[in-house]
Amino acid sequence: MSPKPMARPGGRSARVQEAVHAAVRELEAEQGRAKLTVPAVAARAGVTPSTIYRRWGDLQELLSDVAVERLRPEEPPSDHGALHADLTAWARQFLDEMASPPGRAYVRDALLGDPDGSNAGQCSAYAAGQVETILARALDRGETAPPVETVMDLVVAPMMYRILFRPDPLTAAYADHLVETALAAPEESA
Amino acid sequence: MSPKPMARPGGRSARVQEAVHAAVRELEAEQGRAKLTVPAVAARAGVTPSTIYRRWGDLQELLSDVAVERLRPEEPPSDHGALHADLTAWARQFLDEMASPPGRAYVRDALLGDPDGSNAGQCSAYAAGQVETILARALDRGETAPPVETVMDLVVAPMMYRILFRPDPLTAAYADHLVETALAAPEESA
DNA sequence: ACCTTAAAGCAACATCATTGCGTTCCGCCC
DNA sequence: GGGCGGAACGCAATGATGTTGCTTTAAGGT
Numbered sequence: 001m002s003p004k005p006m007a008r009p010g011g012r013s014a015r016v017q018e019a020v021h022a023a024v025r026e027l028e029a030e031q032g033r034a035k036l037t038v039p040a041v042a043a044r045a046g047v048t049p050s051t052i053y054r055r056w057g058d059l060q061e062l063l064s065d066v067a068v069e070r071l072r073p074e075e076p077p078s079d080h081g082a083l084h085a086d087l088t089a090w091a092r093q094f095l096d097e098m099a100s101p102p103g104r105a106y107v108r109d110a111l112l113g114d115p116d117g118s119n120a121g122q123c124s125a126y127a128a129g130q131v132e133t134i135l136a137r138a139l140d141r142g143e144t145a146p147p148v149e150t151v152m153d154l155v156v157a158p159m160m161y162r163i164l165f166r167p168d169p170l171t172a173a174y175a176d177h178l179v180e181t182a183l184a185a186p187e188e189s190a
Numbered sequence: 191m192s193p194k195p196m197a198r199p200g201g202r203s204a205r206v207q208e209a210v211h212a213a214v215r216e217l218e219a220e221q222g223r224a225k226l227t228v229p230a231v232a233a234r235a236g237v238t239p240s241t242i243y244r245r246w247g248d249l250q251e252l253l254s255d256v257a258v259e260r261l262r263p264e265e266p267p268s269d270h271g272a273l274h275a276d277l278t279a280w281a282r283q284f285l286d287e288m289a290s291p292p293g294r295a296y297v298r299d300a301l302l303g304d305p306d307g308s309n310a311g312q313c314s315a316y317a318a319g320q321v322e323t324i325l326a327r328a329l330d331r332g333e334t335a336p337p338v339e340t341v342m343d344l345v346v347a348p349m350m351y352r353i354l355f356r357p358d359p360l361t362a363a364y365a366d367h368l369v370e371t372a373l374a375a376p377e378e379s380a
Numbered sequence: 381a382c383c384t385t386a387a388a389g390c391a392a393c394a395t396c397a398t399t400g401c402g403t404t405c406c407g408c409c410c
Numbered sequence: 411g412g413g414c415g416g417a418a419c420g421c422a423a424t425g426a427t428g429t430t431g432c433t434t435t436a437a438g439g440t
Binding site for chain 2: 108111112116117118120121123124152153154156157158160161162164165166167178181185
């Protein structure tokens with residue numbers, strides 16, 4: 001649901017949506033979240049506040065929308081020629097991005113203004129898609145690979161849990177450890 | 191940080207805090223979250239809105255505060271005489287409570303109004319404490335038990351991840367599966 | 381019992397959220 | 411290609427919420 005279902009996808013609506021999203025990114029970068037308010041975003045985007053309220057409902061939903069867009073992976077995971085190397089590299093990068101202060105903020109925002117959970121589902125789908133790509137490549141090479149669900153449970157979930165629920169810093173070594181566990185696990189799954 | 195650090199713990203401050211918390215619970219039960227607003231809570235609690243704004247900052251922090259209180263376990267996990275049975279029973283109950291609509295709401299609230307992450311950390315600490323109790327009992331009996339961190343990573347984290355990021359319903363069988371995995375894991379950890 | 385001071389009350393003010401109505405412009409069909 | 415229907419936007423007024431300085435109360439220490 002990143003871009004809300006637009007009955008009128010082209011032209012002005014699209015321009016407004018882009019302008020508003022850009023305004024959010026700019027204001028966030030310039031003044032931080034505290035100064036982010038619907039009227040402020042509207043002014044920067046050259047739109048009236050009522051437009052934003054009508055399209056997004058409130059600030060949280062708008063931020064959630066923007067956050068999900070930022071969390072969308074921009075390219076498929078890099079190919080290192082072997083499952084273990086691919087997964088390790090991906091997990092490290094994922095942890096790095098998500099555990100960073102901006103990453104944490106995006107995740108929180110995505111979860112926040114999301115009454116039906118569709119934005120959060122989208123985030124999970126992004127990660128699952130990346131993992132899926134890595135595993136499919138491994139199978140293509142003739143390697144044995146665990147199911148996606150196993151990797152989600154053993155690698156992605158622990159990282160996200162710690163990011164959300166624990167203040168402690170996280171290291172690449174932790175990501176490596178989780179990958180080891182996942183690849184050592186029996187091949188069946190939930 | 192459930193009860194904010196009160197320089198004046200006794201007497202009126204305590205009464206006000208309790209009244210406000212009670213007002214939140216009542217209004218939430220009576221009218222749902224949509225109608226929950228700071229002035230409304232203040233009116234029900236018999237306080238002025240400014241008191242709430244000063245003590246909690248905004249509605250989200252107040253809700254986070256109340257949510258954490260509700261997530262505090264009320265009793266130690268039940269003792270079934272064996273590690274496997276104890277963990278399975280606890281995991282099922284935990285999943286049941288957290289995956290329910292009110293449970294999801296509390297978790298989200300707790301994460302939400304929590305700039306420094308201390309409330310979220312408290313939630314995690316509650317779960318870790320319960321697990322710790324179960325594992326300590328097992329060791330007392332002479333059973334071998336994995337470290338707390340392993341159980342957090344292999345049982346708690348996957349459940350919370352799915353609760354937060356996926357709309358799909360979760361079953362007791364899933365909790366059982368996670369416990370199996372955790373108890374089958376090698377004894378070392380992160 | 382007094383003094384100190386954190387915390388609550390009060391009230392005015394600023395800002396934000398909401399809504400009805402008129403206008404614009406997209407997308408479609410003739 | 412020109413007009414038609416309707417969705418989305420702009421504008422402006424209104425009500426609700428968030429914010430702040432000053433005053434008053436009462437808890438806790440001396």
